[in-house]
Amino acid sequence: MTLKLVELRSVAAIVASNFSVTKAAATLFATQPGLSRHVADVEKALGVEIFVRNKNRFVALSPAGQALVPLIEQLLARVSDLHTVAARYVSGECGRLCIATSQTHARYLLPSVIERFIAEFPLVELQLHQGNQSQISEWIASGEADISLSVPLADISADVELRKFGTLDRVLVAPVDHPILQKTPVSISDIAALPLITYDKHFFAHDQIMNTFDAQMLKPRIALTTQDTDIMKTYVKCGLGIAIVVRPAFSEDADEGLAAIDVSHLFPPVEMYLGLRKDVLLSPHARRFVELVAPAVLD
Missing domain, CATH: 3.40.190.10 (Periplasmic binding protein-like II)
Incomplete structure (x- = not known):
């Protein structure tokens, strides 16, 4: 015979109500005969009596009940945990x-x-x-x-x-004392004349930047390609060239030793x-x- 959770809850509720079936039934919004039937079904399924009876009233736990009820309570707690965890996933928590x-x-x-x-x-x-x-x-x-x-x-x-x-605009990044920073506005030919540190060819930014030079029939002087914007700025700081990056990638506070000028008039926004x-x-x-x-x- 298979045990049912509703039957185990009835057993636990009777114990929690100090063996009062009346109180347990009120707690579970159930009937007293229903709870008594649940207890009988559990005892039949397990083959032992859980409660000591006195004139059909539950008065205490039997030795078997003393061993089994803590397990029943643990099982019901874990079932409650199942619902709690599932609810967290449903809610997105x-x-x-x-x-x-x-x-x-x-x-x-x-x-x-x-x-x-x-x-x-x-x-x-x-x-x-x-x-x-x-x-x-x-x-x-x-x-x-x-x-x-x-x-x-x-x-x-x-x-x-x-x-x-x-969309994101682009800026030109160079060492703070680089002459290119004084050109306002800077031209695409000004940039093409300088060593350029740019993105690897597998990245969208590489194609977009190169297309801008191609449209003006200019060939940039590629000094270094990489997949990482921070690496680009590192080598700009070393004096190996200039770089074209999106505006949020440059910070005056974080990028000490570098400066940036707007080049949104030359390169399309990202x-x-x-x-x-x-x-x-x-x-x-x-x-x-x-x-x-x-x-x-x-x-």
Whole structure:
């Protein structure tokens, strides 16, 4: 005979009510005959008497009951834990959220968002996957990532919807005493004449920057390519060249020894997109993350 949770709850309620079936029935919003039947079913299933009886009244726990009731109470507590944990996942309080993004977005745009998100959802495991366009496209299309945050993605799956939420202007970064900083406005030919530290060819920024030179029939002097904006600035500080980065990637406080000038008149802005899978309903915590990044995207 299979034990039922409702039967075990009846046993526990009778014990908690000091063996009063009347009080236990009121606590459970049940009938007294129903509770008595539950006790009989549990005892039949286990093959032992749980309660000592006096004229059909429960007056104490039998030796078997003394051993079994703590186990019953522990079991019911664990069942309650199941509901509690499940409710946390349903509400978004718990879970996992994977964001596929670029190094630039992860380093310069997301820290304040992630700080707020973790404060609101401390039990959610947040993962950042950083990569280039192809990697980000693959992660969001396969479902490995829940959300993508990036520049426009190439060869994106039909199952993924991209929603534009903003743009970023570019600046030229150079050592504070570099003559290029005195040119206002700086021209594309001024930049082409200097050693350039830029992104690896697998990154969208590389193509966009190179296309600007190509449109003017100019060939830049590439000194170094890398996948990391911070590395670019490190070598600019070493005097190996200049760099073109998005505006949030430069900070006067953090980038001591460097200075930046606006080049938005030369290079197109970087468009930013959120990628969401069309066939997946956003969890509450994923929806909140999107709200923190770009509230208008969910309108």
